[in-house]
Structure formats: structure tokens, C-alpha cells
């Protein structure tokens with residue numbers, strides 16, 4: 001039996017393991033993927049400083065560090081249930097049951113799709129799937145692709161596909177439907193893109209982003225938005241084209257697009273079929289918190305964190321004894337922040353098992369680091385993330401006050 | 411607004427938008443009942459693909475479901491496993 005069990009070998013889980021193993025705790029990490037690294041494995045982008053963020057290398061560094069410590073990484077192990085009995089957690093997997101007094105759930109984020117008629121055809125995939133195929137498995141996705149959905153995730157991955165020589169013909173919006181909401185409104189999309197800062201898909205949006213935050217200027221920009229789209233490294237971003245249907249007999253053969261106005265209304269008679277042999281749908285990310293839910297952890301719905309998140313403190317503890325969380329399960333952010341949060345969680349667990357002043361000092365530094373990395377982060381998936389974090393702090397305060405009260409009453 | 415309500419929401423169980431809409435209207439039911447009646451989100455992937463879309467759709471049909479509690483409860487097993495695995499024998 002290990003002293004701590006970590007679910008998820010992404011940046012949060014690996015950093016958490018390193019932090020508590022450095023204080024002598026025996027750690028087991030389990031991950032259902034074939035190799036450790038989580039979503040880091042697919043990441044490759046240039047930072048404003050000109051430096052490259054090579055996720056594969058970052059993962060390698062972390063994994064090498066785990067090898068010098070009492071950390072056992074088990075890949076290809078999928079957790080399907082988790083329960084607490086007395087003082088121990090029982091973690092059920094396809095490789096049997098793991099037991100441990102502490103668990104750190106670092107399962108990351110999942111993608112959501114925006115259904116478009118025809119999205120069940122072979123050749124349609126989530127944008128993340130195209131990233132994994134290209135950067136992790138090194139398989140060519142197809143010859144001619146169309147991305148549906150214009151958001152930070154889509155542009156980060158578009159850039160990676162372009163570097164790998166994968167041809168993306170255009171980026172368009174999903175047509176307005178009862179399911180697609182803001183995603184199909186050019187004005188809303190442009191607003192979100194201008195808040196993306198460094199990751200904004202073109203120099204115009206990046207440099208002009210302050211101007212573009214002014215509503216009237218944004219409206220004007222949309223009015224004069226080039227019909228053929230704005231080129232991003234050669235791929236046109238067509239904010240005024242919407243995907244009405246993905247067509248094909250046995251597999252994707254093309255996408256029917258229509259011209260839309262600034263509010264996303266389809267201009268009738270403009271429908272036209274564009275050839276493609278694959279389609280990537282970029283909806284967005286949400287915290288993958290199913291195991292925390294199964295364990296009985298209370299949740300809070302905070303859209304600025306990406307949806308439903310398990311209630312947790314700044315130290316990454318949950319109201320459930322012995323259960324900690326870190327990384328994207330607590331809110332959608334970049335890989336660097338997940339690493340910083342993992343360190344906090346690891347140190348908090350070390351504190352819980354053997355409280356001492358030295359660990360506490362490190363914990364305080366780690367907490368500061370999270371804030372630092374967050375303010376400097378070149379990627380922010382949700383512009384209002386800081387508000388979301390504050391909201392959770394307030395929830396935790398309330399929760400722990402209530403806990404105190406209960407302890408007094410009972 | 412797109413006219414095509416035959417769009418599939420739950421891929422595993424092939425549940426369309428209009429089926430969800432009609433069921434919600436007819437039975438005026440809870441999110442959970444809507445899931446049980448249509449099987450949306452109950453297929454092989456366990457709702458991994460359609461859950462966020464279902465949440466959105468349910469919010470439209472049955473307002474105020476997006477409370478702090480997760481609208482559609484998660485239940486183990488959260489991954490597809492064999493009866494052998496759950497039953498304790500892997501044969």
C-alpha cells in the first residue's frame with residue numbers, strides 16, 4: 001500500500017507526486033493512457049518571450065525527476081470507482097483495487113463538442129483528437145481539413161497542425177442552433193478572441209486587442225471583416241461563415257457553409273459545399289471531475305472555472321477527508337499552472353501527514369508561485385479565471401465555517 | 411435558428427434533439443427522468459461526449475437545472491468495464 005495515490009499523470013499529478021515524495025512519502029500514480037504526461041504530451045507553442053513551450057520535453061523532465069524518488073507510475077490503469085471506508089480510500093481499476101489513506105485526483109479536463117448535423121460521420125473528431133494524433137501518435141489526420149469553432153484551443157492546435165504540415169483549409173463557426181450559443185455569434189466570438197491576448201490568432205487581434213475591446217470598433221471590424229476571411233499563417237479564419245451540415249456517404253466528404261451576419265443569422269441562398277476529408281470540432285474544455293463526484297465531494301457551478309468543480313481550498317483539499325484535487329479538475333488553465341497547483345497539493349498532503357514548519361514554508365511559497373504563474377500566463381482559456389478562483393475561495397470559507405459550526409453543535 | 415431538429419445529441423444511443431424536446435414537453439420531467447426515458451447519456455461512453463450538451467439542452471427545456479449539484483448524477487463505473495472486473499474475477 002502506498003501512502004498516497006494519485007489519479008492522473010499529467011502536469012498536476014506528476015508535480016504533486018514529486019512534492020510529497022521529496023518529503024519521504026511513498027507515492028503511486030495511476031493513469032489510463034499508455035504513457036505519463038497527460039495533456040502536456042500534445043503541447044507545442046511559442047511564448048511572447050520567444051521561448052518555446054514543448055510539452056513533450058516538460059513531461060520528460062517531470063518523469064525523469066520522479067525516477068529519483070519513491071514514485072511508482074502505473075500506466076494503462078483506468079479508475080472506474082472510488083470509495084472511502086474507515087481511514088482508507090479504495091480505488092477500483094481494471095488492474096484491481098488500490099488502497100491508500102490519501103488520494104489526489106488530477107484527472108484534467110475533457111472536451112465538449114458542438115453537434116452539427118452530420119457530426120457522427122467518420123472523419124469528424126474533436127480538435128483535441130487531431131492534436132493527439134498529430135503530436136503524440138504522429139499520424140496524419142487527413143489531407144484537407146475544416147475546423148468548426150473559433151476559440152483559444154482551436155487556434156493553439158491549428159498552429160500545431162500547421163507546423164506538422166497538416167492542411168487546414170479554413171476555420172468557421174458552427175451555424176446557430178438550439179445547442180450552439182455564443183459559439184455561433186461572430187460578435188461574441190470576436191470579443192472572446194480579443195481577450196485571448198498573446199494567443200489571439202493574428203497580429204491584428206493581438207496588437208489591436210485594446211482597441212477591439214471597444215464595442216463600436218469591434219462591430220465596425222466585423223462589418224468590414226474580409227469575405228474570404230483573415231489569414232492565420234495561411235489558413236483563413238472566416239468569422240462570417242457557418243457550418244450548416246457535414247456531408248458524406250460513408251465518411252466526411254465536405255461541409256456545407258453559409259454566410260452569416262454579425263449576429264450569426266444565416267443569409268439565405270448563400271449555402272455552398274466545400275470539400276474536406278476531415279473536420280475538427282472545437283467546443284471547449286470542462287473539468288473532468290467524475291471521480292470526485294462519485295466519491296461524494298460537493299460541487300459548485302462556476303462558469304469562470306469551466307463548469308462544475310469540486311469544492312476545494314487554496315491548499316487543494318476538499319471537504320472529504322483525505323481527498324485532494326489539482327490541475328484542470330479545479331478549473332481550466334494552462335499546463336504551467338497545473339504544475340504549480342500540483343506542487344501545492346503535494347505539499348499540503350505532506351503537511352497533513354507530518355505537519356512541520358519547513359513544509360509549511362514551502363507550501364506558502366508554492367501558493368505564491370501559483371498566483372505568479374497565473375498572472376504571467378501567456379495562455380488563458382477563460383479570461384475571467386481569476387474571478388472564478390476568488391469565487392471558489394469564498395465558497396470554501398463558507399463551507400469551512402459551516403464545518404466548524406457543525407463540530408461545535410455535535 | 412436551425413430547422414433541423416433531427417440532429418443527434420447522444421451518439422451512443424442515437425437520441426435526437428427533437429426526441430429530447432418532445433419527451434421533456436410531454437412529461438414535464440426532471441433531468442434524470444429525461445435521461446432514463448430517452449437513454450441519452452446512458453450508452454457505452456457513459457455520457458463522456460454528450461453530457462455537457464445534455465446539460466445545455468436540459469437547461470433550455472427545464473429551466474434552473476444548472477444548480478451547484480451536477481444535473482445528471484455520476485455513477486460508478488465511470489469507465490466501461492467487464493462484469494468480471496466489477497464482480498471481482500477477471501476470467
Ligand SMILES: Cc1cc2nc3c(=O)[nH]c(=O)nc-3n(C[C@H](O)[C@H](O)[C@H](O)COP(=O)(O)OP(=O)(O)OC[C@H]3O[C@@H](n4cnc5c(N)ncnc54)[C@H](O)[C@@H]3O)c2cc1C
Nearest residue numbers: 008010011012032038039079107108128327328334335338
Ligand atoms: C485537447 C486539449 C488541448 C489542450 N491544449 C493545451 C495547450 O495547448 N496549452 C496549454 O497550456 N494547455 C492546454 N490544455 C489544457 C490542459 O488541460 C492543461 O495544460 C494541463 O495538461 C492540465 O493538467 P492536468 O494535470 O490537470 O491534467 P491532464 O494533463 O489532462 O492529465 C490528466 C491525466 O489523468 C488521466 N485520467 C483521467 N481520468 C482517469 C481515470 N478515470 N483513470 C485513470 N487515469 C485518468 C488522463 O489519462 C490524463 O493523463 C489542453 C487540454 C485539452 C483537453
